[in-house]
Amino acid sequence: MAINTKVEADHNAPEITKILAEFVANHPSNGWHPSVDHEAHRTFLNWLGCGIGACQHESVIASIAAMQEFSPAQQASLLGRIERIDMAGAALINGISSHTFDFDDTHLKTIIHPAGPVASALLALAEHTQASGRQVLDALILGIDVACRIGNAMYPNHYDRGWHITGSTGSVGAAAACARLLGLNVIQTQMAIGIAASQPIGFREQFGTMTKPFHPGGAARAGLTSALLAKHGFTASPTALEAPRGMIQSISTKFDWSEITTELGQRFEISFNTYKPFACGIVIHPSIDACVQLRNQGVTVDNLERLELRVHSLVLELTGKKTPRDGLEGKFSVYHGCAAGIVFGCAAEDEFHDDIVNRPDMVALRAKVLATVDDTIDEAAADVTAYLKDGQKLHVRVERAIGSLENPMTDKHLEAKFEGLSNPILGQSQTRQLIQTCWDLKNQPHLEQLLKLATKSSL
C-alpha cells in the first residue's frame, strides 16, 4: 500500500478552458510570424514521413485489422496504404503509424510528440470536410499550442507520475484543432475541449509495446470525436481542465496556470518543436552526429584503426550495449550508432534492422569503438577521435547534436529523412512530388493532391 498523500486543490485557477477556447476559435488565420508558419510545414512534413515509413509495421497491420471489424466507411486515407476507413479509425491508425518508429517530433520542454495526436486527427477530418491547406495549418499550430501549453503547466510532475504526456495532453490538443477546423464557435470549442479533457490517454509502463504509439492515435481519435460531439450540442463542464476535480488537477501535482496564459497568441509552442535525425534515443545522437562528420572527412571501415569516444556516464548507462544482437538492441547501443554513422552516414530506421546490426562490417566496426566516461562532457555532447591505420588522427567534438533546438535539422535534412522513410513505400518520384506538395501546403485549396501522393494507388 502506498502512502496516502493529499494534494492541495486550487479553487482559484484562471478559466483556462474558456481562455483556450476563445484563443482557438478567434485567433486570426495565419496570425503569427512567417517562421511559425514555416515550422508548421516542417512539423507536418516530418510527421507525414514518419507515418508513411511505418505503414507496413505489424502494429499498423494489427490496428487496421481491428478497425476493419467495424466495417468502416471509406472516408479517409491511411498514410502509405491502399485502404481507406472512417475518419475516427484513420485518426487512430495514422497516429499509431507516425509514432511507431519513435522518429517523430519532440517539444523538448515537455517531451511531448505533438504532431501525432493533432495532425492525425486533422488530416482525417480535413479530407472529409475538404478543408484547405491554410485551414489545416491554422488548426495544427493552434492545436499544438494547446497541447504543449497544458504540458508545460503539468511537466515534469505529471510525467514523473507515470503519464505518457503525448497522449494525455494530445486528446485536448486534437479536440482544439478539430474544433478550429470545423469552425466551431467559442462555446462549442469550450465544450469540445471539455469533452476531451475526460480522455487523457496513456502510461509510460507501455513503452516498448504497441500501446505506446496507440497513445497519440487514441488521443487523435478522442479529440476528433469530442469536437464532433460538441458540434452536435453535447455538453461538458466549462471548467473541465482547471477545476479542482477537473483533468489537470486530477492527473498532476503541478499546475502552473501561467504556462497556459502567458504570451498566448504571441509565443507559439510549435516554434520549439524539434525533429529526430536518428531513429534511436536522443542520448546517442551527438555520437552519431560526430561519426557522420568523421565519415565526411574520409573515415571508412577499412582505414579506421580505432575510434575513441568520450561521453557522459548517462550515455553508457542507457545505451552501453557493446554487442547488440538485433535491431531493437541496436537502438540501445552507442557503439552501433557510431558504426552506422561511419558506414552509412546516417542512422534511420533502416540502419537498425536486424540484418544490418549483424552484418560483418558493422560487427567489426563496433569492435573498434572504445568508449570512456567523462562527466565533464555534457549529456547532450560527445567527443570523438578517429585513429586511422595510416597514423592520421581526426577529432570531432559535438556540443549540440543535429536535431537539437540550437542546431536544428535544415529543410534539406528533413527532406532527406522523409525520402529515407517514404522512398521504399511510395517510390522516389511520388515521394519527391509529395515533399513539394507539403512545402506548398498553405497554398493548397484542399488536400486531395497531397493525399493522393501520400497513399498507394489502388490501381
Add this chain to the structure above:
Amino acid sequence: MAINTKVEADHNAPEITKILAEFVANHPSNGWHPSVDHEAHRTFLNWLGCGIGACQHESVIASIAAMQEFSPAQQASLLGRIERIDMAGAALINGISSHTFDFDDTHLKTIIHPAGPVASALLALAEHTQASGRQVLDALILGIDVACRIGNAMYPNHYDRGWHITGSTGSVGAAAACARLLGLNVIQTQMAIGIAASQPIGFREQFGTMTKPFHPGGAARAGLTSALLAKHGFTASPTALEAPRGMIQSISTKFDWSEITTELGQRFEISFNTYKPFACGIVIHPSIDACVQLRNQGVTVDNLERLELRVHSLVLELTGKKTPRDGLEGKFSVYHGCAAGIVFGCAAEDEFHDDIVNRPDMVALRAKVLATVDDTIDEAAADVTAYLKDGQKLHVRVERAIGSLENPMTDKHLEAKFEGLSNPILGQSQTRQLIQTCWDLKNQPHLEQLLKLATKSSL
C-alpha cells in the same frame, strides 16, 4: 501552484494483469452460485431499462448525430431506437443512454456503476458475433468483477482525487468482458486488459453535464476496441495495471492489491450490486420509501394535514430545496421526493419532469412537509410521521431504504421500474415480452429476439 507530493512507488506488486487475465480467460462458464447468476440477470434487466428509458434524451440524440458523421456500418442496435450503427458507436451510445438518468446500478463499496461500461460493450459485440445469452452472462459477471475489484483496490483515494471511478475502471472491465466473449486466450486477454489500462476515462468535474454519461459510454467503446486490437495481435505491457508507471499507481495513491486477489473466483462483486428505485440522489431514498409506505396505508394529498420528517443533517444539506422550480432542482429536494411518494407511490424519471414539479397538488403537498434535522438518525434512514385531517397519526421509520444492499429491490420491483422506463418508449406488450426474455437470458441461443424487443421496429 500545488504542493509537489511524492508518492512512493510499489515495485513489488503482484502480477495483477496476468492474474486477472487467467481468471477471465479460464474461469468456467456458470462457475458460481445460482444467486450470482440471478444477480447478473437483474443487473442486465436494470441496465437495459435505463438505456431504453433515456433513448430520446438530447444527450443520446447529440451523440448519435456525432457518430453518424462516420457513416457507420449498421452492425449493432441502439436501445429503444430504430437506428443501427457500428459496434464501437453502439457501445458508446448505449453506455451514454444507460447512465443519462443516473438511474442505473451501483456497486456501493466503490460507487461504481458497473453495468454501463461492461454491458454496453458486450451487447454490441454479442449482437455482431451472435453470442449466446450464457456467454454474455459469463462475460458480464467476469467483466464487472474485474472493474469492481480494481475499484476496490483504489477507492476512496482515486475517487477523492477527482476521477469518475465508473469510467476509469470501466474501460478495463469492458475489455475483460469482450476478451471473454471473443474467446481470447490468456495472453491475448492480458494484452486486451493492458491496452484498456491506458484508457481510464472521466473526472467528477463533469457531473451535471452530458460528459458524465459519456464516461461509461467511452469506457465501453475503449474496452471493446482494446479486445479487438488484442485479438489481432496488438501488444501492451503485461504489467500495465500494476507496474510503478502503470495505470493503478499513476491514478491512485491507494493500491490495495489484496482487494483484487482475495477470493478471486469465489466472491463475485456483482453480488454487491444495487439498483436505484428512485431517480435521484441516494440520500432522499429513505424518505421517499417511507412516504410510499404511508401512501399504501391510505395517506393522500387530500386527507394529509402535515408530514413531519426527521432526517440526518446531510440530507437537508444536499437536498434541502423546499420550493424546486424544475425537474433538476426537484432531484435535489427531499420535499419533492416525499410529495412524489405520497402522490404517485414512486419517484422515477417521470416524477421529476418540470411539469410534475410545478403541478399545484405537488406544490401544495411540499408545503405540508416539515423537515427537521436529527443527527441521531443514520444518513441512510428516515423517520416520517403523517398527521391526517381526521386526527389520525401514522408513523413509519425506514432504517434501510428499498434498493439498499440490506433491503434490495425485489424482482417485481425491478420489473415495475423497467416498465416505467420502457412502456412509454416500446409500449406495454413489447416491454412485457422483453422482461420475460431478459429473465430467460441464460437460455437464449443468441440475442436476436432480445434485441428485436429492445429496439423500435423500422416498419
